[in-house]
Amino acid sequence: xxxxxxxxxxxxxxxxxxxxxxxxxxxxxxxxxxxxxxxxxxxxxxxxxxxxxxxxxxxxxxxxxxxxxxxxxxxxxxxxxxxxxxxxxxxxxxxxxxxxxxxxxxxxxxxxxxxxxxxxxxxxxxxxxxxxxxxxxxxxxxxxxxxxxxxxxxxxxxxxxxxxxxxxxxxxxxxxxxxxxxxxxxxxxxxxxxxxxxxxxxxxxxxxxxxxxxxxxxxxxxxxxxxxxxxxxxxxxxxxxxxxxxxxxxxxxxxxxxxxxxxxxxxxxxxxxxxxxxxxxxxxxxxxxxxxxxxxxxxxxxxxxxxxxxxxxxxxxxxxxxxxxxxxxxxxxxxxxxxxxxxxxx
Numbered sequence: 001x002x003x004x005x006x007x008x009x010x011x012x013x014x015x016x017x018x019x020x021x022x023x024x025x026x027x028x029x030x031x032x033x034x035x036x037x038x039x040x041x042x043x044x045x046x047x048x049x050x051x052x053x054x055x056x057x058x059x060x061x062x063x064x065x066x067x068x069x070x071x072x073x074x075x076x077x078x079x080x081x082x083x084x085x086x087x088x089x090x091x092x093x094x095x096x097x098x099x100x101x102x103x104x105x106x107x108x109x110x111x112x113x114x115x116x117x118x119x120x121x122x123x124x125x126x127x128x129x130x131x132x133x134x135x136x137x138x139x140x141x142x143x144x145x146x147x148x149x150x151x152x153x154x155x156x157x158x159x160x161x162x163x164x165x166x167x168x169x170x171x172x173x174x175x176x177x178x179x180x181x182x183x184x185x186x187x188x189x190x191x192x193x194x195x196x197x198x199x200x201x202x203x204x205x206x207x208x209x210x211x212x213x214x215x216x217x218x219x220x221x222x223x224x225x226x227x228x229x230x231x232x233x234x235x236x237x238x239x240x241x242x243x244x245x246x247x248x249x250x251x252x253x254x255x256x257x258x259x260x261x262x263x264x265x266x267x268x269x270x271x272x273x274x275x276x277x278x279x280x281x282x283x284x285x286x287x288x289x290x291x292x293x294x295x296x297x298x299x300x301x302x303x304x305x306x307x308x309x310x311x312x313x314x315x316x317x318x319x320x321x322x323x324x325x326x327x328x329x330x331x332x333x334x335x336x337x338x339x340x341x342x343x344x345x346x
Contacts, residue, residue: 011056014049015147021046021083024075025057026144032058036077074117075145078104081112086146089115090138092157093273094266096121100156103327106336111152114145116159120269123261127272131158131189134276135165142166149176154339156327160185161278164310167286177286181339184293184323187306189278193271202231202242208274209246212267218254226253243271280310288314289342291335295322315342 018025023036023046032054036042050057076097078089087107089100097115104113116138120127128134142151151170155163160182167177193204210227213219219227230249234242247268254260288311290304298305303316317338321331 011053014053014057017046017049024077024145025050030058074119074122074141076115076117078113078115079108081108081110084110084112085150085152087111087113087152087154088142088146089113090153090155090159090163091115091118092159094118094121094269095158095273100327102329102332103154103335106333110340114142116141118269118273120272121265123265125265127269129272129275131161131276131278132165135162136169138162139166139169150178151175152178152180154181154183155185156183157185157323158189158273158276159183161189161280164280164284165278167284168280168282171284171286177284179287179289179343180284181289181291182305182307183291183335184296184326185305186298186301187280187310189276191275191277193274202234204274205234205242205246205271206231208271209250209267212270213250216263216266218257218263243268246271280307283310283312285312287311287342289339290314290316291326291338292316292318293322293326294318294320295325317342 015025018034021036021042023034023042025032025034032050034042034050075088078097078101089097089104091097091100095116095118097117100113100115104115107113118127119125119134119137128137149170151167153163153167155161163180164182167180170177192208193201206227209230210219210223213227214221226249230246233249234245237245247264250267251260251264254263257263288307290307292298292305302308304314305316308314319326319331319335319338321328325331326335
């Protein structure tokens with residue numbers, strides 16, 4: 001690795017150099033720590049700079065930290081690029097960022113790509129019920145990696161709303177957001193588990209549970225009777241007890257399986273995400289790119305899926321694939337090219 005620049009003479013320069021190298025700086029029990037996917041990105045000179053500005057860095061990072069000290073481990077480098085500007089990917093539910101590695105690798109010559117794993121998936125975490133609270137926490141995590149803008153976000157499905165809300169708050173605080181790519185999400189997030197009166201719909205809980213069990217190969221069709229029986233068994237339960245009842249039932253059925261605890265956390269997060277609602281407020285100054293999956297039916301929406309009233313600069317494109325596969329394999333490369341073309345044209 002080439003010798004680092006010799007101008008790392010202040011905290012800001014050290015932070016920028018850490019971002020350039022793909023090194024994550026964070027606090028653990030109020031002490032400065034760092035992590036990187038490639039130890040070659042570290043050298044004696046840079047480690048010396050970290051030691052030199054240790055106190056200042058701890059003070060700065062504490063301003064951006066949160067009560068959940070696991071935040072740093074929720075930001076995952078997704079490609080091997082360390083000397084380029086950063087892009088943060090906000091995933092769809094349940095919030096695993098590893099599914100976006102194909103897209104991250106497609107950007108490798110242009111951007112260092114980080115994925116944000118959603119709160120609640122790691123042991124000891126609790127998911128948040130509010131999308132705005134989730135966005136606020138995610139913003140704090142991201143600022144542990146990149147304390148200042150300009151920021152760049154790609155938000156897929158649920159992650160699209162988190163990306164927009166973060167950008168709105170960042171701009172309100174005087175931070176620059178260079179662009180947001182909204183992947184296959186219309187302007188309003190509606191809950192699949194709530195009726196018009198705001199109460200949980202039992203059919204929605206059972207449907208989400210069946211989808212989860214099928215997606216992770218825990219059951220196959222024809223489905224066992226106990227899944228449909230959940231609907232009648234929880235019918236008389238208070239709304240705030242329905243999800244915990246379902247989780248306990250599923251635990252009894254999969255407890256002997258490998259990674260059962262992790263699977264239950266995943267289902268819990270999916271059910272909580274399905275309760276979320278969100279409608280954007282105001283406008284953002286950032287460039288907004290609306291990406292529609294070519295295999296999805298968006299015929300009931302306008303060209304911009306309702307987002308036009310919320311951005312000063314907006315463009316809409318169509319890419320190959322469905323809601324899930326637009327970020328995979330060859331589709332990921334096509335998506336990357338269209339995002340880059342959008343950026344270069346502005």
